[in-house]
Amino acid sequence: MDTSLQLAFLLGDAGLPERSKAIAEKVQRSERISFDDGVYLYEHAELGYLGVLANLIRERKHGDKTYFNRNFHIEPTNVCVYDCKFCSYSRLIKNRDEGWEMDVEGMIDILKKYDGEPVTEVHITGGVVPKQNLEFYSEFFRRAKAHRPELHIKALTPVEYYYIFKKAKLSHYEGMRYLKDAGLDSMPGGGAEIFHPEIRQQIAHDKCTAEQWLDIHEQAHKLGMRSNATMLYGHIEQFWHRVDHMERLRQLQDSTGGFQAFIPLKFRNQHNQMSHVSEVSVVEDLRNYAVARIYMDNFDHIKAYWAMISRQTAQLSLNFGVDDIDGTLDDTTKIYAMAGAEEQRPAMSTRELVELIRQVRRKPIERDTLYNVVTDFTDVIFEEEKRPQFYKLPVIN
Numbered sequence: 001m002d003t004s005l006q007l008a009f010l011l012g013d014a015g016l017p018e019r020s021k022a023i024a025e026k027v028q029r030s031e032r033i034s035f036d037d038g039v040y041l042y043e044h045a046e047l048g049y050l051g052v053l054a055n056l057i058r059e060r061k062h063g064d065k066t067y068f069n070r071n072f073h074i075e076p077t078n079v080c081v082y083d084c085k086f087c088s089y090s091r092l093i094k095n096r097d098e099g100w101e102m103d104v105e106g107m108i109d110i111l112k113k114y115d116g117e118p119v120t121e122v123h124i125t126g127g128v129v130p131k132q133n134l135e136f137y138s139e140f141f142r143r144a145k146a147h148r149p150e151l152h153i154k155a156l157t158p159v160e161y162y163y164i165f166k167k168a169k170l171s172h173y174e175g176m177r178y179l180k181d182a183g184l185d186s187m188p189g190g191g192a193e194i195f196h197p198e199i200r201q202q203i204a205h206d207k208c209t210a211e212q213w214l215d216i217h218e219q220a221h222k223l224g225m226r227s228n229a230t231m232l233y234g235h236i237e238q239f240w241h242r243v244d245h246m247e248r249l250r251q252l253q254d255s256t257g258g259f260q261a262f263i264p265l266k267f268r269n270q271h272n273q274m275s276h277v278s279e280v281s282v283v284e285d286l287r288n289y290a291v292a293r294i295y296m297d298n299f300d301h302i303k304a305y306w307a308m309i310s311r312q313t314a315q316l317s318l319n320f321g322v323d324d325i326d327g328t329l330d331d332t333t334k335i336y337a338m339a340g341a342e343e344q345r346p347a348m349s350t351r352e353l354v355e356l357i358r359q360v361r362r363k364p365i366e367r368d369t370l371y372n373v374v375t376d377f378t379d380v381i382f383e384e385e386k387r388p389q390f391y392k393l394p395v396i397n
């Protein structure tokens with residue numbers, strides 16, 4: 001059944017509560033849903049209903065297209081001056097002997113390992129240490145661009161930038177302009193966690209505030225840079241905190257239009273100070289993607305980070321509003337494996353990613369960071385697929 005038929009069924013005699021029906025009608029008319037609608041969906045809506053609405057929006061925006069990119073990660077340090085309670089990755093600065101701190105040369109060496117590989121993006125993220133300051137990153141960006149000018153640098157988050165700019169006595173705008181001139185292209189979505197102070201104070205009390213996070217993205221957008229936004233969900237927050245988080249992003253997006261993707265990140269509870277907090281179910285993950293797709297009407301893309309949620313959940317998410325499953329990253333990223341992610345060695349070849357998307361009857365599109373199409377893989381046949389295929393014989397007992 002196509003999505004508009006499914007919606008007609010919902011709006012017909014499917015026995016929906018009046019409120020659910022009113023929200024479905026808004027979605028049908030492409031009308032924005034309110035804060036209270038968002039909370040209602042989280043509290044009361046069923047998975048199937050949310051799937052129909054989210055999928056309708058996803059297909060209106062992208063049809064069956066499902067995006068991924070070829071990227072790699074550099075994590076300059078896992079030492080951090082901050083103490084986020086959910087973080088499984090960082091070694092507090094007082095225990096820095098247990099961690100690593102790269103120099104610019106070491107980062108360039110990693111970059112060079114990908115010479116000749118068809119990657120379009122390097123994603124740089126990690127902890128915050130005094131040594132990796134404004135000069136450190138501007139030198140790295142300059143050298144990276146000199147070595148490989150076409151490689152898109154998506155680096156750091158307002159958590160690092162706030163710290164770095166304060167030390168350098170620069171405003172957010174001046175700091176972003178300085179790093180943009182050095183070669184920075186865009187900003188990933190990390191560090192957002194949950195904006196509301198009631199929760200932020202408990203899980204990430206000493207890093208940048210919601211207002212600082214949002215301001216740094218706003219300044220980047222003013223400079224013509226694009227960025228993403230994440231939300232760390234499924235821990236001690238309540239549903240309305242999630243809606244509050246999305247509302248703040250939706251408002252900034254109304255004014256700048258600079259965000260590309262919204263990326264819900266499922267809280268994983270291993271090896272951190274919040275290990276006593278249970279993780280939410282896969283059903284809750286799918287409900288969350290769907291509500292995000294419905295609520296964030298001015299965001300073009302909803303991304304599921306497959307390395308964190310498993311390949312199967314990533315496949316399912318494509319029917320719940322998600323249109324992007326990030327990259328073919330290799331095991332240079334350690335953040336999620338350490339937090340208990342499904343994928344302990346998160347590497348997937350392009351062929352595997354394409355296959356994963358095709359298996360659920362979507363069209364795999366390799367994109368660059370700015371969503372320009374690099375290769376449409378819909379009809380591409382890989383060498384391996386040309387070999388004769390053998391039928392599996394049924395097993396007879």
Ligand code: V47
Pocket residue numbers: 086087088125187188189190191192193228229230231232263265266267268269270272305326335339
């Ligand atoms: O901000 C840390 C999260 C984020 C845990 O923009 C955890 O393309 C779950 O932002 N359980 C950093 N999550 C990663 C990030 C990201 C990832 C992929 C793509 C993009 C993009 C951005 O990782 C942190 C934090 O929210 N995180 N610890 C944990 N235990």
Ligand code: SF4
Pocket residue numbers: 080081082083084087088089090126127128159207
């Ligand atoms: Fe540091 Fe980021 Fe971990 Fe917080 S989440 S402790 S800022 S590395």
